[in-house]
Amino acid sequence: MMSDYKVEMVNDGMQEFFVEFRGPTESIYQGGVWKVRVELPDAYPYKSPSIGFINKIYHPNVDEMSGSVCLDVINQTWSPMFDLVNVFEVFLPQLLLYPNPSDPLNGEAAALMMRDRPAYEQKVKEFCEKYAKPEDAGITPEDKSSDEEELSEDEDDSGDEDIVGKPDP
DSSP, X not given: OOTTSOEEESTTOSSEEEEEEEOOTTSTTTTOEEEEEEEXXXXXXXXXXXXXXXXXXXXXXXXXXXXXXXXXXXXXXOOTTOOHHHIIIIIHXXXXXXXXXXXXXXXXXXXXXXXXXXXXXXXXXXXXXXXXXXXXXXXXXXXXXXXXXXXXXXHHHHOHHHHTTOOOO
């Protein structure tokens, strides 16, 4: 089900794992990459999964310290008809696109969003740049084939072979 996502299993079980989640395009979270912890309860899919951001995200409905997510569809109105693809393709993107500052886990973010929207958006972007780069989500360069190709091309053109072994002047 999660074939379009990078998934990292915890231990050998199927109940706890990490998923690479990217901020929605054309949003203030675009370009951000988060490692999201997913824990499936024994009663899944009849009971909702536990979802939390590992690297920091600035959002009214995400606890800044624990990464816990406040989302009704996960916490209260979960249905066995939903699956993890819904969580990562619909629920989390919707949460980022349409925060609910009236039900906050991060009171500071909620207050800033209601008081000064441009300052809130700037702080979100700063958090994305500071905490949500691919390496912050645990993504190594080997995992990104497009970067590998770019590195290969750069290595061919760099001329480093000429420098190796020569002393500094």
